[in-house]
Amino acid sequence: MMAGMLIYSDKQNIALELLTAARLLKNATGLKINALTVNDDEQASALSGSGADVYKITDDGLSLADANVIAEIVKQAAEKAEADIIFLGSNRRGKELAGRLAQKMGAGCLTDVGGLAIEEGKIEYTRNSLGGATVARQQITTSRQVIALSPHAFEAAGTAAAGNILALDTTRPETAVKLAEIKNRNTGAVDIQNADILVIVGQGVEKEDLAHASAIAKALGGEVACSKPVATDKKWFPEDVIVGLSGKQCRPQLAIIFGVSGQVQFTVGIRDAHTIAAVNNDENAFIFQLADYSMVADSKEVLPGLAKALN
Amino acid sequence: MNIVVAMKQIPDLQQIRIRERKPVLSGVPLTFGLIDKNALEAGIQLKEATGGNLIVVSAGNEEVEETIKEALAVGADEAYLAADNALSDFDSAQNAQILAGLIKKIDDPGIIIFGEGSGDNYSGQVGTRVAEILGLPSVAYVSRITIKDHIATLVRSLEDADEFLEVRLPCIVTVLGDINEPRLPSVTQVLKAGKKRREVFALSDLGIEISASAVSTISELAPISQRKQIALKSLDELLNALQTEGFLRR
Ligand SMILES: Cc1cc2nc3c(=O)[nH]c(=O)nc-3n(C[C@H](O)[C@H](O)[C@H](O)COP(=O)(O)OP(=O)(O)OC[C@H]3O[C@@H](n4cnc5c(N)ncnc54)[C@H](O)[C@@H]3O)c2cc1C
Ligand SMILES: Cc1cc2nc3c(=O)[nH]c(=O)nc-3n(C[C@H](O)[C@H](O)[C@H](O)COP(=O)(O)OP(=O)(O)OC[C@H]3O[C@@H](n4cnc5c(N)ncnc54)[C@H](O)[C@@H]3O)c2cc1C
Numbered sequence: 001m002m003a004g005m006l007i008y009s010d011k012q013n014i015a016l017e018l019l020t021a022a023r024l025l026k027n028a029t030g031l032k033i034n035a036l037t038v039n040d041d042e043q044a045s046a047l048s049g050s051g052a053d054v055y056k057i058t059d060d061g062l063s064l065a066d067a068n069v070i071a072e073i074v075k076q077a078a079e080k081a082e083a084d085i086i087f088l089g090s091n092r093r094g095k096e097l098a099g100r101l102a103q104k105m106g107a108g109c110l111t112d113v114g115g116l117a118i119e120e121g122k123i124e125y126t127r128n129s130l131g132g133a134t135v136a137r138q139q140i141t142t143s144r145q146v147i148a149l150s151p152h153a154f155e156a157a158g159t160a161a162a163g164n165i166l167a168l169d170t171t172r173p174e175t176a177v178k179l180a181e182i183k184n185r186n187t188g189a190v191d192i193q194n195a196d197i198l199v200i201v202g203q204g205v206e207k208e209d210l211a212h213a214s215a216i217a218k219a220l221g222g223e224v225a226c227s228k229p230v231a232t233d234k235k236w237f238p239e240d241v242i243v244g245l246s247g248k249q250c251r252p253q254l255a256i257i258f259g260v261s262g263q264v265q266f267t268v269g270i271r272d273a274h275t276i277a278a279v280n281n282d283e284n285a286f287i288f289q290l291a292d293y294s295m296v297a298d299s300k301e302v303l304p305g306l307a308k309a310l311n
Numbered sequence: 312m313n314i315v316v317a318m319k320q321i322p323d324l325q326q327i328r329i330r331e332r333k334p335v336l337s338g339v340p341l342t343f344g345l346i347d348k349n350a351l352e353a354g355i356q357l358k359e360a361t362g363g364n365l366i367v368v369s370a371g372n373e374e375v376e377e378t379i380k381e382a383l384a385v386g387a388d389e390a391y392l393a394a395d396n397a398l399s400d401f402d403s404a405q406n407a408q409i410l411a412g413l414i415k416k417i418d419d420p421g422i423i424i425f426g427e428g429s430g431d432n433y434s435g436q437v438g439t440r441v442a443e444i445l446g447l448p449s450v451a452y453v454s455r456i457t458i459k460d461h462i463a464t465l466v467r468s469l470e471d472a473d474e475f476l477e478v479r480l481p482c483i484v485t486v487l488g489d490i491n492e493p494r495l496p497s498v499t500q501v502l503k504a505g506k507k508r509r510e511v512f513a514l515s516d517l518g519i520e521i522s523a524s525a526v527s528t529i530s531e532l533a534p535i536s537q538r539k540q541i542a543l544k545s546l547d548e549l550l551n552a553l554q555t556e557g558f559l560r561r
Pocket of ligand 2: 109110111127129130136138317318319320344346347350368369370371400401402403404406410424425426427428429430431432433434435436437438526528531
């Protein structure tokens with residue numbers, strides 16, 4: 001017997017998306033929804049402002065750095081809420097938590113879930129498989145389930161009649177992970193998932209042409225994004241503008257892609273774009289299979305040329 | 312101290328063809344996921360720094376006995392394997408139970424290294440599930456590891472921050488693909504790999520009870536892609552296309 005759902009993310013925007021997903025299920029099944037926040041009053045009021053009943057934990061000694069401790073607390077909150085379905089965010093924190101929590105609860109678990117639907121009374125989830133080459137439709141067969149939803153897969157919940165906020169006491173295990181320091185990384189203000197137009201650069205682009213990519217993006221009213229190695233190996237961009245399986249799934253109106261080979265782990269992040277133009281000097285590049293407009297050409301010529309033509 | 316690395320064999324993704332939206336897996340050779348190769352490299356570097364013994368663990372169908380040579384050639388000293396054809400259909404929880412069973416057979420495991428996600432399914436669950444089963448602390452998404460006096464000093468890289476952490480061994484970590492650049496084996500290493508110790512266990516040898524699968528896959532299909540597939544020959548044609556699609560504001 002399923003009694004309810006619990007949603008938890010360390011990030012407010014993701015938690016609001018989880019709320020939207022949980023409401024889809026609530027409409028179909030009548031399951032009740034509770035949210036959990038940990039040392040985050042702002043998130044508690046945002047969730048309550050969107051209509052969620054919130055369990056709020058306030059505990060100065062509690063650090064998010066030990067997934068075991070957080071999993072224990074989420075488990076206790078789930079028991080309190082009589083929730084069998086736990087929705088987490090599929091950001092790194094959420095995915096790390098998912099496995100621990102599922103194991104503690106004896107739950108089946110799916111991560112990076114991009115969609116859900118009710119089919120013949122059963123909840124069906126979609127997620128990528130084989131590195132993104134395929135999309136799998138899956139169900140959990142155990143009564144308990146831990147589901148981590150991809151960021152941006154659902155809209156954030158808007159405001160609604162306020163829900164209750166209830167302080168929750170939990171007992172936590174000793175932490176075994178000592179946090180010495182946190183350094184925020186400069187992630188820039190660019191949100192490639194909300195851009196209508198993306199100019200995407202891969203390893204077939206030279207450093208001196210990046211300025212042209214920016215100029216093109218600026219002229220079209222878009223942002224610059226990149227393939228993974230351009231951020232992680234070359235370090236030309238922060239990791240939050242990576243498109244793909246371990247980066248972001250984007251659905252822009254237009255993507256112009258330069259010097260990307262088009263491995264599935266990349267294309268999974270851009271295949272939902274409305275229009276795709278690709279420039280690559282290898283006529284057999286996989287990226288062309290995904291393109292509305294294919295141009296076999298040197299990015300060293302097209303980037304400055306297009307930048308000039310648009311400015 | 313034993314350094315343990317978990318590696319999962321997967322079909323070589325580059326060689327999978329899609330026919331009628333279905334992946335064709337027959338005849339596709341098995342290899343290790345790319346990130347699992349980073350996990351192995353991290354293990355080798357720790358072995359070089361601390362002088363420990365490096366054991367790879369892997370659970371898979373019977374081909375895993377062959378696939379594992381790749382890891383032994385690169386630098387693992389021994390392998391503990393669960394080889395059973397039933398394993399092809401196991402979910403993450405069942406895999407975790409088996410890996411935990413294998414790791415229990417190892418004396419004095421110090422650090423146990425996983426990839427952040429497997430090469431095919433990339434669910435990122437198995438490492439933390441194993442940690443929970445074994446009652447060990449764990450840190451995922453690690454981009455740096457050093458070990459001194461039985462303490463691991465780690466950096467966990469989140470999307471927007473790096474955390475500097477300390478954990479007493481034994482512990483489990485899952486590593487990111489950019490933690491290192493995996494080395495390739497030399498020809499002599501490849502030749503010697505076949506002689507290294509491999510302990511192969513049947514599932515019944517592990518003395519564990521494996522739960523029923525919690526995940527059922529209804530379908531697995533390549534997404535439908537409908538693209539115009541128009542070839543452009545010049546910059547002018549590109550500009551025209553952008554114009555026609557309505558992306559040029561002027
Ligand atoms: C688990 C996992 C997750 C991953 N996640 C991601 C992810 O999220 N995002 C991602 O991008 N990758 C990801 N990858 C890596 C992915 O498999 C590819 O390695 C990567 O996408 C390759 O990047 P690239 O196309 O820029 O580089 P390359 O593959 O090196 O391709 C460069 C391309 O540029 C072309 N080129 C070269 N010179 C020129 C020129 N002068 N003009 C025009 N074209 C030129 C070449 O023909 C080639 O096609 C992941 C891998 C794994 C295993
Ligand atoms: C289309 C499809 C979709 C699937 N989806 C799911 C799903 O969503 N949830 C689910 O529970 N199962 C799923 N399965 C089953 C899944 O492929 C297996 O459970 C898989 O072996 C578990 O690995 P993972 O991808 O979850 O591993 P991850 O948790 O992503 O692996 C992390 C790390 O754990 C280690 N590791 C994992 N497995 C092994 C192993 N067998 N031997 C050695 N080291 C290992 C490696 O270091 C790896 O880098 C699916 C199967 C298919 C065919």
